[in-house]
Amino acid sequence: MNTWLHLARGPLFWTALAFMVLGLVRQLGLTLWETARVYRRAGDKDLPMGRVVRETGSWLVPVRHFGKRWPYSLTTFVFHVGVILVPLLLAGHVELWRAGLGISWPALPNVVSTTLTLLVIAAALALVLERAIARASRALGRFSDYSLPLFIAVPFVSGLLVMHPTWNPFATDPTLLVHVLSADVLLFLVPLTKLSHMILFPLTQLVSEMAWHFPPDAGSRVAATLGKEGEPI
Amino acid sequence: MATPKRYAYHVEAAALELSDRPRRFLEAFAAILRHGSYNLALDTYARMSAKCGRCAASCQLYEATGDPQDIPCHRSELLLRVYRRYFMQSGPLKARIFGGFTLTDEYIDEMADAYYRCTACRRCKATCPLGMDHGLVTHLARWVLAEVGVIPRALVVSVREQLDGKTHNTSAIPLPALKDTCEFLSEELHDIYSVDIEYPFDIEGAEYVFFPAVSDYLMEADTLMGNAAVMHATGASWTIGSHNYDGINYGLFYSDRVMERIVHQLVDEVGRVKGRKVLVGECGHATRSAWHIPTFIGPDGPPVVHCIQYAHQMLELGKLKLKPEKIPESVTYHDPCNIARVGRITEEPREILKAICSDYREMTPNRTKNYCCGGGGGTVSIDEIRGFRTGPLGMRKADQIRDTGAEIVVSPCANCKKQLRELCQDNGMEEVQVMGLHDLLLKVIDFGTDGGNGAGEAHEGDEDEESEPTAAGAASSGDVGVTASARSGAAGGPDGEEG
Numbered sequence: 055m056n057t058w059l060h061l062a063r064g065p066l067f068w069t070a071l072a073f074m075v076l077g078l079v080r081q082l083g084l085t086l087w088e089t090a091r092v093y094r095r096a097g098d099k100d101l102p103m104g105r106v107v108r109e110t111g112s113w114l115v116p117v118r119h120f121g122k123r124w125p126y127s128l129t130t131f132v133f134h135v136g137v138i139l140v141p142l143l144l145a146g147h148v149e150l151w152r153a154g155l156g157i158s159w160p161a162l163p164n165v166v167s168t169t170l171t172l173l174v175i176a177a178a179l180a181l182v183l184e185r186a187i188a189r190a191s192r193a194l195g196r197f198s199d200y201s202l203p204l205f206i207a208v209p210f211v212s213g214l215l216v217m218h219p220t221w222n223p224f225a226t227d228p229t230l231l232v233h234v235l236s237a238d239v240l241l242f243l244v245p246l247t248k249l250s251h252m253i254l255f256p257l258t259q260l261v262s263e264m265a266w267h268f269p270p271d272a273g274s275r276v277a278a279t280l281g282k283e284g285e286p287i
Numbered sequence: 288m289a290t291p292k293r294y295a296y297h298v299e300a301a302a303l304e305l306s307d308r309p310r311r312f313l314e315a316f317a318a319i320l321r322h323g324s325y326n327l328a329l330d331t332y333a334r335m336s337a338k339c340g341r342c343a344a345s346c347q348l349y350e351a352t353g354d355p356q357d358i359p360c361h362r363s364e365l366l367l368r369v370y371r372r373y374f375m376q377s378g379p380l381k382a383r384i385f386g387g388f389t390l391t392d393e394y395i396d397e398m399a400d401a402y403y404r405c406t407a408c409r410r411c412k413a414t415c416p417l418g419m420d421h422g423l424v425t426h427l428a429r430w431v432l433a434e435v436g437v438i439p440r441a442l443v444v445s446v447r448e449q450l451d452g453k454t455h456n457t458s459a460i461p462l463p464a465l466k467d468t469c470e471f472l473s474e475e476l477h478d479i480y481s482v483d484i485e486y487p488f489d490i491e492g493a494e495y496v497f498f499p500a501v502s503d504y505l506m507e508a509d510t511l512m513g514n515a516a517v518m519h520a521t522g523a524s525w526t527i528g529s530h531n532y533d534g535i536n537y538g539l540f541y542s543d544r545v546m547e548r549i550v551h552q553l554v555d556e557v558g559r560v561k562g563r564k565v566l567v568g569e570c571g572h573a574t575r576s577a578w579h580i581p582t583f584i585g586p587d588g589p590p591v592v593h594c595i596q597y598a599h600q601m602l603e604l605g606k607l608k609l610k611p612e613k614i615p616e617s618v619t620y621h622d623p624c625n626i627a628r629v630g631r632i633t634e635e636p637r638e639i640l641k642a643i644c645s646d647y648r649e650m651t652p653n654r655t656k657n658y659c660c661g662g663g664g665g666t667v668s669i670d671e672i673r674g675f676r677t678g679p680l681g682m683r684k685a686d687q688i689r690d691t692g693a694e695i696v697v698s699p700c701a702n703c704k705k706q707l708r709e710l711c712q713d714n715g716m717e718e719v720q721v722m723g724l725h726d727l728l729l730k731v732i733d734f735g736t737d738g739g740n741g742a743g744e745a746h747e748g749d750e751d752e753e754s755e756p757t758a759a760g761a762a763s764s765g766d767v768g769v770t771a772s773a774r775s776g777a778a779g780g781p782d783g784e785e786g
Contacts (some may be wrong), residue, residue: 086328194361261328
């Protein structure tokens with residue numbers, strides 16, 4: 055068990071983390087590169103950056119977008135807050151970073167982390183349930199849309215049990231192994247799935263705006279490529 | 288010869304005879320991706336689309352039908368699936384491992400139906416947490432479809448006349464007929480308002496070159512009289528170009544290739560008369576297309592001014608004088624998506640209407656969150672889908688209008704006006720009048736003459752005895768009478784399409 059734990063916490067974790075970081079950096083780099091290329095080729099270089107920044111900001115804290123489906127929106131919001139804060143600010147995790155790399159930052163009180171963890175677990179289940187119940191999201195849902203929230207909940211459930219041994223019906227080490235291994239797999243999945251929005255999200259409004267800024271002669275060039283130059287309508 | 292019908296809308300016979308469409312579709316898609324700038328958005332959407340379904344709650348069509356195929360995200364996925372399979376690096380690998388998707392004729396037909404059920408109003412974009420612009424995907428998908436011949440016949444016939452025809456306008460109005468119509472409108476202005484207003488042609492060096500939806504010359508006489516009245520009352524330097532007087536650009540609805548050519552044609556006309564600015568009439572998509580002048584021409588293209596922005600500015604400067612009497616009827620305003628969705632023109636029309644109407648009522652929701660009239664994206668020109676447009680597609684807008692209880696709906700867009708009229712007719716609201724903003728403005732401009740206020744005199748010369756002898760009533764009754772005359776003067780449109 056110790057060997058497995060050592061492997062999961064050591065080489066596997068660092069590999070997964072590196073894969074995630076490099077994967078996201080690649081996606082960010084490609085998106086920025088392509089954005090710059092689109093801008094360079096655009097006939098109209100006048101971008102409504104004020105509106106783009108406002109819209110991006112408004113979705114970072116999307117309270118005003120909750121609307122009629124506010125229970126779904128609230129669940130999603132809570133889920134995101136927990137998923138971002140707990141892995142980064144849990145006292146145990148901060149301690150691991152300090153022990154491993156000698157860097158540290160302020161941690162959340164354990165009671166807050168526990169509460170957030172419980173909320174993430176509840177929200178993950180609610181998201182799956184809501185997706186299955188709501189007609190539109192059910193119609194759109196793919197296997198990954200159901201499985202990802204549940205899989206994200208695994209390290210949170212196992213982490214909660216590790217933090218609170220009295221609640222844990224299983225032995226600590228296997229629970230810890232599940233916690234670390236599921237987190238490793240999750241890190242691998244980030245750049246390969248829709249979870250990549252964790253890095254691309256700030257650019258999405260800009261991307262949608264840029265798409266309307268066509269190159270001035272794209273139409274003519276398409277016609278030439280397709281052999282339709284001078285062809286009557 | 289009757290065109291065989293494969294879709295909800297008619298396409299030209301040649302489109303149905305085209306062979307090997309999947310290959311041609313992919314070749315066209317590849318060419319568009321190579322020369323255009325759509326990769327960035329498609330890559331981002333294909334990677335991140337969360338399929339949360341929020342867009343469904345904002346789509347008036349899905350709200351009405353409840354059909355999953357009408358969910359914006361589902362519709363976008365149709366094209367994204369093709370993109371992932373054939374244009375992303377992982378596509379062939381995934382196809383080899385997991386098997387699955389191959390583009391077929393049937394799939395192209397599915398897209399052909401789906402992308403013309405969407406009006407590309409872009410209301411759903413505001414509700415997507417990831418900022419996916421489903422209107423953009425519809426816009427792109429229609430272009431690729433157009434390259435394999437899938438274009439509603441109503442649109443392509445008009446574009447053919449505009450780009451390859453003798454008249455260079457979508458309604459095929461010959462210049463002599465146009466000038467007759469303008470003379471007639473001048474006489475109407477004289478008879479009703481005792482003011483001499485000419486429609487100037489080819490005035491070299493004019494500040495504004497006027498491009499309304501050309502169908503206004505057939506259908507919206509009051510709007511055009513209002514346009515001319517505002518220009519006259521403010522002493523503007525303006526002209527109509529005799530070689531090209533059509534602001535319509537159906538390229539926006541189905542092909543950037545076509546849009547590029549039409550924009551060039553418009554700018555060429557401004558250059559020919561040595562004009563300085565493009566003045567767009569009351570037409571939403573013509574305005575949005577004209578805003579693309581920098582896209583196709585660069586920063587040195589002529590600036591674009593919308594006629595409402597002009598009127599609003601003149602009111603603010605005190606150059607446009609109004610009579611103290613206000614329009615007595617209850618009036619509401621429909622925001623055309625193409626000018627309001629991103630907030631470019633939302634306040635100016637409201638400020639004008641509040642200044643000239645005694646009972647202005649707001650629709651809810653409005654401005655950037657407005658519902659589409661149900662005829663956007665060129666669908667209003669497709670007469671064979673009228674039942675769909677005024678049924679599920681326009682139902683939400685009909686409810687909005689009904690809820691205001693207004694007697695007049697104002698919308699500065701030729702497309703919206705046609706759709707709203709049909710919407711009111713088909714939804715038991717025949718009593719609601721639909722008109723342009725300049726139609727109303729015309730009634731209250733103070734020309735400083737002794738002429739009537741337009742109300743009584745328009746009514747006097749009107750054959751519709753049921754109309755009320757009021758300013759706004761006259762707007763409607765005048766509309767009916769003048770339109771009939773203008774139609775006879777400028778007949779000859781290909782299919783009666785409108786802007």
